[in-house]
Amino acid sequence: MFDSLDPFALMNVVGLLAFAVAGSLKAADAGLDAFGVAVLGVVTALGGGTTRDVLVNRLPASLATTWDASAALLGVGLAIVLVRRTPEHVRIRDTPAFLASDAVGLAAFAATGALVATETGLTPYGVVVLATVTAVGGGSLADLLIGRVPVVLREDFYATPAVLGGAAFWVVAALGAPSGVPSAVCAVLVFSTRLLALRYDWHLPRIRIDGRASE
Amino acid sequence: MFDSLDPFALMNVVGLLAFAVAGSLKAADAGLDAFGVAVLGVVTALGGGTTRDVLVNRLPASLATTWDASAALLGVGLAIVLVRRTPEHVRIRDTPAFLASDAVGLAAFAATGALVATETGLTPYGVVVLATVTAVGGGSLADLLIGRVPVVLREDFYATPAVLGGAAFWVVAALGAPSGVPSAVCAVLVFSTRLLALRYDWHLPRIRIDGRASE
Amino acid sequence: MFDSLDPFALMNVVGLLAFAVAGSLKAADAGLDAFGVAVLGVVTALGGGTTRDVLVNRLPASLATTWDASAALLGVGLAIVLVRRTPEHVRIRDTPAFLASDAVGLAAFAATGALVATETGLTPYGVVVLATVTAVGGGSLADLLIGRVPVVLREDFYATPAVLGGAAFWVVAALGAPSGVPSAVCAVLVFSTRLLALRYDWHLPRIRIDGRASE
Numbered sequence: 001m002f003d004s005l006d007p008f009a010l011m012n013v014v015g016l017l018a019f020a021v022a023g024s025l026k027a028a029d030a031g032l033d034a035f036g037v038a039v040l041g042v043v044t045a046l047g048g049g050t051t052r053d054v055l056v057n058r059l060p061a062s063l064a065t066t067w068d069a070s071a072a073l074l075g076v077g078l079a080i081v082l083v084r085r086t087p088e089h090v091r092i093r094d095t096p097a098f099l100a101s102d103a104v105g106l107a108a109f110a111a112t113g114a115l116v117a118t119e120t121g122l123t124p125y126g127v128v129v130l131a132t133v134t135a136v137g138g139g140s141l142a143d144l145l146i147g148r149v150p151v152v153l154r155e156d157f158y159a160t161p162a163v164l165g166g167a168a169f170w171v172v173a174a175l176g177a178p179s180g181v182p183s184a185v186c187a188v189l190v191f192s193t194r195l196l197a198l199r200y201d202w203h204l205p206r207i208r209i210d211g212r213a214s215e
Numbered sequence: 216m217f218d219s220l221d222p223f224a225l226m227n228v229v230g231l232l233a234f235a236v237a238g239s240l241k242a243a244d245a246g247l248d249a250f251g252v253a254v255l256g257v258v259t260a261l262g263g264g265t266t267r268d269v270l271v272n273r274l275p276a277s278l279a280t281t282w283d284a285s286a287a288l289l290g291v292g293l294a295i296v297l298v299r300r301t302p303e304h305v306r307i308r309d310t311p312a313f314l315a316s317d318a319v320g321l322a323a324f325a326a327t328g329a330l331v332a333t334e335t336g337l338t339p340y341g342v343v344v345l346a347t348v349t350a351v352g353g354g355s356l357a358d359l360l361i362g363r364v365p366v367v368l369r370e371d372f373y374a375t376p377a378v379l380g381g382a383a384f385w386v387v388a389a390l391g392a393p394s395g396v397p398s399a400v401c402a403v404l405v406f407s408t409r410l411l412a413l414r415y416d417w418h419l420p421r422i423r424i425d426g427r428a429s430e
Numbered sequence: 431m432f433d434s435l436d437p438f439a440l441m442n443v444v445g446l447l448a449f450a451v452a453g454s455l456k457a458a459d460a461g462l463d464a465f466g467v468a469v470l471g472v473v474t475a476l477g478g479g480t481t482r483d484v485l486v487n488r489l490p491a492s493l494a495t496t497w498d499a500s501a502a503l504l505g506v507g508l509a510i511v512l513v514r515r516t517p518e519h520v521r522i523r524d525t526p527a528f529l530a531s532d533a534v535g536l537a538a539f540a541a542t543g544a545l546v547a548t549e550t551g552l553t554p555y556g557v558v559v560l561a562t563v564t565a566v567g568g569g570s571l572a573d574l575l576i577g578r579v580p581v582v583l584r585e586d587f588y589a590t591p592a593v594l595g596g597a598a599f600w601v602v603a604a605l606g607a608p609s610g611v612p613s614a615v616c617a618v619l620v621f622s623t624r625l626l627a628l629r630y631d632w633h634l635p636r637i638r639i640d641g642r643a644s645e
Contacts, residue, residue, distance in 0.1 A: 027583075033634040035590060036583035050485070055265070057272050057487050063547070063556035070555075117278070125285075126278035140360075145570075147579045149362045153242075153251035160250060204248040270480070272487050332493070340500075341493035355575075364577045368457075368466035375465060419463040 008108050008183065013071050015105020020045040020075020021082065022102060023142045025093060028083065030146045038076050040142045045072035047138030052113050052130055056120045099198060107190040110135040110162040111183040114169035118182070124170045131166025131186070132159055157197035157204060165190035223323050223398065228286050230320020235260040235290020236297065237317060238357045240308060243298065245361045253291050255357045260287035262353030267328050267345055271335045314413060322405040325350040325377040326398040329384035333397075339385045346381025346401070347374055372412035372419065380405035438538050438613065443501050445535020450475040450505020451512065452532060453572045455523060458513065460576045468506050470572045475502035477568030482543050482560055486550045529628060537620040540565040540592040541613040544599035548612075554600045561596025561616070562589055587627035587634065595620035 023044025027037040046062035046069065053060040062068050082092055092098055113134025117127040136159045140150035152159040169186035177185075196202065238259025242252040261277040261284065268275040277283050297307055307313055328349025332342040351374045355365035367374040384401035392400075411417065453474025457467040476492040476499065483490040492498050512522055522528055543564025547557040566589045570580035582589040599616035607615075626632065 030579075032583050035593075035634050039583060039589075054269060054484060055275060055278065057274060059487060059550065059552075060485060063485065063552045063559060066553045066555060069553065069559075120274070122274075122278045123281045123284065125281060129278060129284075144359065144574065145580060145583060147362065147577065149245075150360060153247050153254060153360060159254075163250075204250050269484060270490060270493065272489060335489065337489075337493045338496045338499065340496060344493060344499075359574065362577065364460075365575060368462050368469060368575060374469075378465075419465050 008111060008187070011104050011108035011187065012068075012112070014101050015108045016045045016068060016071035017075040017078060018098065018101035018105045019138055020072045021079040021098070022093060022139065024076045024079035025083070026142060027146065028079075032146070037079075038073070040145065041076035041079060042069070042072045043145065044138045044142040045075055047141040048109055048134045048136065049112070049138075051137040051141070052116055052134040055130065055133070056116060056122075058116070100195070103191050103194040103198075106135050106158075106162060106194055107165065107187040110165040110190045111169065111187045113162075114166045114186055115183055117166075118169070118173055124167075127170040128163055128166035131169065132162045135159070135162035135165075135190070157202040158194070160204065161190040161193040161197065164193055223326060223402070226319050226323035226402065227283075227327070229316050230323045231260045231283060231286035232290040232293060233313065233316035233320045234353055235287045236294040236313065237308060237354065239291045239294035240298070241357060241361065243294075247361070252294075253288070255360065256291035256294060257284070257287045258360065259353045259357040260290055262356040263324055263349045263351065264327070264353070266352040266356070267331055267349040270345065270348070271331060271337075273331070315410070318406050318409040318413075321350050321373075321377060321409055322380070322402040325380040325405045326384065326402045328377075329381045329401055330398055332381075333384070333388055339382075342385040343378055343381035346384065347377045350374070350377035350380075350405070372417040373409070375419065376405040376408040376412065379408055438541060438617070441534050441538035441617065442498075442542070444531050445538045446475045446498060446501035447505040447508060448528065448531035448535045449568055450502045451509040451528070452523060452569065454506045454509035455513070456572060457576065458509075462576070467509075468503070470575065471506035471509060472499070472502045473575065474568045474572040475505055477571040478539055478564045478566065479542070479568070481567040481571070482546055482564040485560065485563070486546060486552075488546070530625070533621050533624040533628075536565050536588075536592060536624055537595070537617040540595040540620045541599065541617045543592075544596045544616055545613055547596075548599070548603055554597075557600040558593055558596035561599065562592045565589070565592035565595075565620070587632040588624070590634065591620040591623040591627065594623055 020041040024037050024041035026044070027040035030036075032040065046060075049068065050060040050062045053062075062072075086092055110131040113131040114127050116134075117130035120126075122130065136150075136152045140152060143150040165186040168189050169182045172185045173182040235256040239252050239256035241259070242255035245251075247255065261275075264283065265275040265277045268277075277287075301307055325346040328346040329342050331349075332345035335341075337345065351365075351367045355367060358365040380401040383404050384397045387400045388397040450471040454467050454471035456474070457470035460466075462470065476490075479498065480490040480492045483492075492502075516522055540561040543561040544557050546564075547560035550556075552560065566580075566582045570582060573580040595616040598619050599612045602615045603612040
């Protein structure tokens with residue numbers, strides 16, 4: 001993964017750490033034991049990329065390289081240290097440092113997803129889907145494992161930046177931009193729209209069905 | 216997908232639309248936002264075929280062709296129009312038009328699953344499993360995403376037609392029927408048993424374990 | 431699968447039967463119908479191996495051979511017979527015979543997972559992950575299908591033996607042990623730590639986050 005994505009290596013590591021921290025904290029909050037905390041941290045960090053690779057029939061980078069898995073495990077350890085060192089009234093996942101790191105990860109993962117999709121020759125739809133799945137798949141898998149509806153389906157303006165980033169990657173690549181440019185445009189767009197959404201509390205509209213309950 | 220399944224192209228489109236409508240309505244009922252409604256519609260329509268392709272190491276048709284994804288997105292749009300245009304007291308998913316379209320999709324998807332399994336050289340078990348997963352996998356994934364036990368596991372005589380159709384496909388193919396015949400037999404059997412199950416309220420027996428609660 | 435794992439064939443069959451019985455009983459307890467009981471039995475028995483094969487881009491043994499699927503279906507039938515023949519006050523899944531069979535399956539599946547990972551050239555992380563996923567993936571999928579947080583994430587010292595076994599497999603193989611030895615060491619370690627954990631009620635520590643509720 002890393003050889004072909006050199007400029008993104010740092011962003012990718014930041015993202016793996018942030019996602020692993022997020023998953024571990026989520027697991028600890030849900031009362032899981034040490035094994036569950038490690039699993040949720042690792043799944044949150046590596047689940048999106050693994051799903052991406054499975055969908056396009058690649059050997060998952062998470063299993064075939066030591067780099068990504070090491071970063072994920074480091075993130076689990078970091079989460080435990082953070083919990084011990086942070087004052088009780090601070091909610092780690094609401095701190096600017098965490099939210100910015102998480103946005104970096106979202107941007108890096110969306111860009112790698114779009115890049116792999118393009119290399120595989122997928123359709124525009126495929127590029128958008130793979131960017132989005134890579135970016136939000138890990139967190140969604142972790143949510144499912146602890147019995148929650150994935151956050152991205154419920155409220156946040158969290159997946160939308162990845163969708164926009166995937167679409168932008170495809171457009172820029174289709175316009176014939178040189179290698180590296182589509183990834184950069186995608187990452188900048190994801191990162192900035194995510195931060196703007198947090199800053200201005202953006203939300204997608206809810207589809208109303210009024211009195212129509214079902215099932 | 217479509218070139219090798221020409222006689223099924225129309226059925227497949229009807230099924231994609233019906234499944235996408237079903238998924239979108241389910242999401243709206245569950246209170247998801249616009250992104251969630253689109254995701255659940257697309258997952259319901261494309262999830263079964265994507266799972267099928269992943270299981271047999273094919274590049275998913277949903278990501279590698281524009282046709283299926285376009286039909287799924289069209290179905291999401293159709294769901295929104297239907298909700299706006301249908302009187303409040305009508306439950307769309309109980310209308311004969313919806314149920315018939317859904318049964319067409321079940322039939323088309325079971326047939327494509329069985330066909331892919333046969334082309335891949337799977338065992339009879341594999342043919343039945345792939346027919347069933349293709350037919351009911353999308354709806355089950357959508358159920359899991361919103362935190363529900365998949366309907367097919369709980370009550371409906373919904374997966375059973377796909378199981379019977381997959382078995383019939385294998386038998387007819389093993390008897391040496393010419394190309395196209397196994398798919399046709401499978402689709403007709405799935406469609407008719409599904410409609411009969413709805414008409415006569417068929418149910419599978421429940422296995423009783425009496426007082427043995429667990430976990 | 432079986433040709434390359436001959437010494438494990440018996441353990442594997444015992445495991446498939448025990449896992450299918452466990453899944454079927456779980457489904458019956460949860461009030462599913464006959465189709466759901468069969469699905470949960472089959473998913474519990476075959477889900478781990480299928481996930482393993484999908485992750486490394488192999489055609490799943492569960493779909494490409496008749497042996498595994500036959501054993502799983504036999505296990506479903508066995509569960510129904512057991513329920514009918516066991517006195518009401520006996521909880522089948524707490525009997526020593528069931529627990530020992532289940533531990534045999536855990537050991538056999540962890541060894542096959544580690545073996546496939548090694549054959550695929552995965553990293554040490556990959557060997558541990560694939561051993562664990564193969565051993566506990568089927569039960570976890572079944573838990574998710576009925577809306578439960580997988581048992582392995584909540585409390586049991588159940589996945590940990592598989593993690594230890596995968597690590598032991600890798601170490602023994604890296605030390606240059608002849609073919610067959612890593613699998614044997616892995617299986618013996620998994621089986622014995624699982625039984626010791628049951629006997630002495632071992633648990634992993636819980637990570638405490640005190641007053642920090644979230645989401």
